[in-house]
Amino acid sequence: MRVANKNLMRAMNRDNVLRTVRLQGDISRKEIAAQTGLAQSTVTDITAALINEGLIFEKAAPGKHTGRPPILLALNPDGTFVAGAYISSGKISVVVINLEARVMGSHALALDETITTPDEIANRVAETVRTCCIRHGFIPEDISGLGLGIPGLVNSDEGMIHFHPGFSKGFDWTNVPFKDLVEKKTGFQTFIENSSNTLAIYEHWFGAAQGVDNFLVITLEHGIGLGLYVNGALVRGWQGIAGEFGHVRGDSREATCRCGMKGCLEAMASPHAILKEAQKAARTGHWQPPNNHQITLEDVINAAENGEKVLQEIFTSAGTILGQRIADLTRILDPETIIITGKSNLAKDMLFAPLAQAMRTCNSKIFRTTPKLVISPWQEENYARGAGVLVLQKLHQNCAI
Numbered sequence: 001m002r003v004a005n006k007n008l009m010r011a012m013n014r015d016n017v018l019r020t021v022r023l024q025g026d027i028s029r030k031e032i033a034a035q036t037g038l039a040q041s042t043v044t045d046i047t048a049a050l051i052n053e054g055l056i057f058e059k060a061a062p063g064k065h066t067g068r069p070p071i072l073l074a075l076n077p078d079g080t081f082v083a084g085a086y087i088s089s090g091k092i093s094v095v096v097i098n099l100e101a102r103v104m105g106s107h108a109l110a111l112d113e114t115i116t117t118p119d120e121i122a123n124r125v126a127e128t129v130r131t132c133c134i135r136h137g138f139i140p141e142d143i144s145g146l147g148l149g150i151p152g153l154v155n156s157d158e159g160m161i162h163f164h165p166g167f168s169k170g171f172d173w174t175n176v177p178f179k180d181l182v183e184k185k186t187g188f189q190t191f192i193e194n195s196s197n198t199l200a201i202y203e204h205w206f207g208a209a210q211g212v213d214n215f216l217v218i219t220l221e222h223g224i225g226l227g228l229y230v231n232g233a234l235v236r237g238w239q240g241i242a243g244e245f246g247h248v249r250g251d252s253r254e255a256t257c258r259c260g261m262k263g264c265l266e267a268m269a270s271p272h273a274i275l276k277e278a279q280k281a282a283r284t285g286h287w288q289p290p291n292n293h294q295i296t297l298e299d300v301i302n303a304a305e306n307g308e309k310v311l312q313e314i315f316t317s318a319g320t321i322l323g324q325r326i327a328d329l330t331r332i333l334d335p336e337t338i339i340i341t342g343k344s345n346l347a348k349d350m351l352f353a354p355l356a357q358a359m360r361t362c363n364s365k366i367f368r369t370t371p372k373l374v375i376s377p378w379q380e381e382n383y384a385r386g387a388g389v390l391v392l393q394k395l396h397q398n399c400a401i
């Protein structure tokens with residue numbers, strides 16, 4: 001067997017053993033071998049290394065036993081810590097998490113809109129990570145690495161950003177080697193990934209998609225994002241930019257999208273698009289908002305909930321288009337579960353009832369069941385937690401850590 005194949009096999013076996021211990025809790029070596037299909041000797045070698053690194057530990061099985069009690073293995077959740085950061089347009093949010101993705105400390109830094117160059121942003125990331133560690137009592141040696149979740153077009157293999165929706169007005173974010181930049185400034189081994197993907201990774205490891213191999217995570221934020229798993233693996237596409245669901249066609253070519261095309265889904269159905277439609281209704285006298293100058297999404301949701309018909313129709317229209325396009329995705333990918341999260345969740349049934357209705361309308365009996373729809377509470381922190389899981393993934397495989 002070639003060395004590369006051998007190393008890959010070793011990484012997969014280690015990942016398999018550590019995942020089994022993490023998911024099963026207290027478990028014997030024999031049971032690990034049975035569940036993973038690995039030879040007992042392989043399990044013994046791998047678990048010895050993991051004990052040595054402090055990631056798992058031995059404990060005696062509880063209860064009465066004749067002779068010595070059997071030895072079980074368990075995850076040491078605080079065996080190491082990793083940092084994760086979510087870099088949105090106006091804010092950098094950092095968390096330090098343990099092996100169970102529990103948040104041990106967090107810190108956020110608001111970004112001035114004049115700060116747009118990669119060097120400036122990387123400096124702010126380093127500053128925010130440093131502050132988070134100091135405030136919560138971590139020294140650099142405690143942290144095994146840093147993961148970054150970034151909206152826009154990110155190639156994780158190359159460590160490059162090709163487009164960032166928040167910063168691109170002030171600087172040309174094309175071919176930016178952001179991973180290397182942050183690595184130099186923080187001293188931490190760094191991994192980068194599109195933030196919809198970090199959310200999907202989080203859901204797969206610790207959230208609503210644990211044990212689910214085919215699922216979609218749709219994020220309704222300023223734009224519309226998609227993280228997708230097919231047969232247990234995250235799908236990135238050949239350029240690393242798969243999942244740009246916000247830029248598939250809506251159902252008309254009227255609305256101009258920030259990507260420059262007309263009629264994109266996110267130009268018609270994202271929270272930002274809903275807000276713009278509501279602002280247009282206010283401008284044209286179809287809705288009299290309490291504060292005409294600073295209308296927020298929350299204002300729009302409140303007014304719609306209180307019976308403002310013109311706003312309710314905006315949500316119905318957005319939900320219907322979303323449901324139709326999600327149904328298209330369902331036909332192509334056949335997911336078991338679809339998780340929807342983001343700011344729009346505040347609109348609840350005003351958005352999701354027409355969405356579910358449109359999905360049902362686009363389904364035929366021959367396609368059997370529709371996927372399970374999970375409306376997940378909006379927790380922005382999970383982007384950063386998922387970014388931290390990028391480091392946990394590498395730790396599981398022990399690739400270059």
Ligand SMILES: [Zn+2]
Pocket residue numbers: 246247257258259260261264
């Ligand atoms: Zn677009």
